[in-house]
Amino acid sequence: MTRNGQSLLCMLALWVAVLLGAVQAQLEPMRVDPAPVGVDPAEPPRPVAIPAVRPVKPAPAPAPGKGVPVERDQTRVAVLGYHNFSKTAPVTEMLMRTDEFRKQMEYIRKSDLTVISMQEFLEWRFGARRLPAKCVLITMDDGWRSVYTEAYPILREYGYPFHLFLYTHYLTGRGESMSPDMIKEMMRHGASIGSHSVSHLYPKDWKAREPQDSPAYTALIDQELGLSQKRLTNLFGSVNTYCYPGGYVTPAMLERIPGYGYVAAFTVLPGKVTDTEDPFQIHRYMVFGTDPTVFASAMDFRVAQSGTAVSLGTEPGTLPPTTPPPPFAVQPRPDSTVPCDFKLVEANLSGVAGVDMSSLRMSVSGFGRVPARVDAAAKTISWQVPMRIYMPNISVHVTWKTTDGASHKAEWAFKVDPYATAQQ
Numbered sequence: 001m002t003r004n005g006q007s008l009l010c011m012l013a014l015w016v017a018v019l020l021g022a023v024q025a026q027l028e029p030m031r032v033d034p035a036p037v038g039v040d041p042a043e044p045p046r047p048v049a050i051p052a053v054r055p056v057k058p059a060p061a062p063a064p065g066k067g068v069p070v071e072r073d074q075t076r077v078a079v080l081g082y083h084n085f086s087k088t089a090p091v092t093e094m095l096m097r098t099d100e101f102r103k104q105m106e107y108i109r110k111s112d113l114t115v116i117s118m119q120e121f122l123e124w125r126f127g128a129r130r131l132p133a134k135c136v137l138i139t140m141d142d143g144w145r146s147v148y149t150e151a152y153p154i155l156r157e158y159g160y161p162f163h164l165f166l167y168t169h170y171l172t173g174r175g176e177s178m179s180p181d182m183i184k185e186m187m188r189h190g191a192s193i194g195s196h197s198v199s200h201l202y203p204k205d206w207k208a209r210e211p212q213d214s215p216a217y218t219a220l221i222d223q224e225l226g227l228s229q230k231r232l233t234n235l236f237g238s239v240n241t242y243c244y245p246g247g248y249v250t251p252a253m254l255e256r257i258p259g260y261g262y263v264a265a266f267t268v269l270p271g272k273v274t275d276t277e278d279p280f281q282i283h284r285y286m287v288f289g290t291d292p293t294v295f296a297s298a299m300d301f302r303v304a305q306s307g308t309a310v311s312l313g314t315e316p317g318t319l320p321p322t323t324p325p326p327p328f329a330v331q332p333r334p335d336s337t338v339p340c341d342f343k344l345v346e347a348n349l350s351g352v353a354g355v356d357m358s359s360l361r362m363s364v365s366g367f368g369r370v371p372a373r374v375d376a377a378a379k380t381i382s383w384q385v386p387m388r389i390y391m392p393n394i395s396v397h398v399t400w401k402t403t404d405g406a407s408h409k410a411e412w413a414f415k416v417d418p419y420a421t422a423q424q
Contacts (some may be wrong), residue, residue, distance in 0.1 A: 069130035075270040077121060078298040079137045079284040081243075084176075085150035093386065096289035098150045104287070104295055105158050108136055111299065117161035118192045118241060122264060125279060134301045138162040139266070139284065141196055141243060144168045148182045156189050165196040165243035165266070168231045180235055184337055187236065194241035195262075196231050197224040203248045203340075203388070203421070212252035221253055222258055226260040233261075241265065243284075247390050250419075254280055269391050270297065270367055291386060297368040318393045319413045326410035328352055331397070334412040338418040345370075346382035347410070349397045355379060359401040365394055390418040 001172050072100075082101070083094040089099055108115060114132040121137050123129035138155070140147045143166045164183065173179025181192065201224060209217040225242060232239040240263045244253070247268030257265055257280055264279045271283035285298035325334055329348045332338045345364060349355050360381045361370040372383040381398060395413040402408065 072275045075131045077135045081286045084144040085146040091289035093288040104120040115160045161190040167196040167200045193236045195228040198228045200245045293424040306385040332414040337415040354402040356401045
């Protein structure tokens with residue numbers, strides 16, 4: 001090759017090298033190293049290690065027809081309450097199978113329901129927002145680690161907001177509890193925070209400080225409701241919702257709770273929420289791992305018709321004064337008062353002729369149709385009450401058919417003393 005040819009080849013090679021370098025320089029800024037799941041690349045490394053969350057699938061497309069706002073008084077909200085989750089541990093009332101939780105979230109997606117955030121719920125309740133007719137608010141109690149490892153990936157996958165009711169003594173990150181860093185990570189992806197007290201006291205602990213106008217009782221309210229709000233606000237930002245542990249609420253609590261900065265508080269009494277709901281005694285369906293009927297009841301937005309479900313008097317749980325007494329023995333007895341931990345609702349139809357036992361159904365105010373047990377030999381229908389009930393009035397509705405095809409209904413009501421227990 002001539003010297004001129006060699007020079008030309010060298011110049012061509014140099015030109016190609018310069019061109020490739022320029023292209024690489026243009027492409028280099030577009031390279032992004034993936035950050036670990038659950039870590040914000042803009043934040044400095046944190047000293048507390050948190051478990052990795054599995055990769056998130058794209059959120060499924062919402063069902064058609066959702067999200068159309070209606071007038072405020074036409075909206076009803078089902079508030080769901082969950083606790084603990086596991087793929088393998090035996091289910092209990094407080095512990096649900098992870099795959100069952102996923103099925104419930106998928107049911108919501110496929111139904112004509114809209115999952116809302118706590119902020120949207122509060123804005124609707126206080127008149128600043130309109131919502132679709134049928135809405136769901138998802139809440140999680142206590143601060144179990146499984147909320148982060150089991151429920152959170154599913155909620156993020158579906159794009160559902162959720163609200164954590166935390167009690168501050170359980171925010172250690174040790175054992176089965178979540179750490180503040182886990183909670184902050186979830187807050188970046190749909191979680192909001194409410195208080196569940198400092199130490200999750202039960203009714204017996206409160207009763208030990210009575211009377212309710214005593215300094216000791218007031219100091220306990222200040223600690224459990226007031227101090228928890230301050231601690232959670234310091235950790236996570238403004239906290240303005242509360243959830244009564246075990247659903248236990250007293251007049252003294254109701255009197256003082258607005259002074260701590262709360263605008264809403266939630267119970268464990270089931271029922272749809274309307275725009276006239278008492279903001280400090282909001283109904284909530286506690287979804288048990290052992291009882292799928294609670295979730296089914298929460299998802300039933302049909303308007304109850306008299307004679308087929310639950311008919312009400314002037315107050316929830318009451319009946320019109322003209323309601324005839326049941327034509328058979330029942331318990332609790334009509335117009336009686338029972339402690340909050342009563343265990344059984346039962347009707348004995350042994351004196352009624354021609355009952356088709358397979359047609360027997362029982363509904364209870366606040367619960368809808370309940371999973372009652374029918375004893376064909378004894379001709380009874382009974383329901384084992386799964387929790388303490390603090391609703392002051394309860395009505396029961398039993399329906400059946402006779403062998404001639406006729407439909408029948410019997411109803412009765414009784415009262416609940418929220419401060420009395422069977423052990424007293």
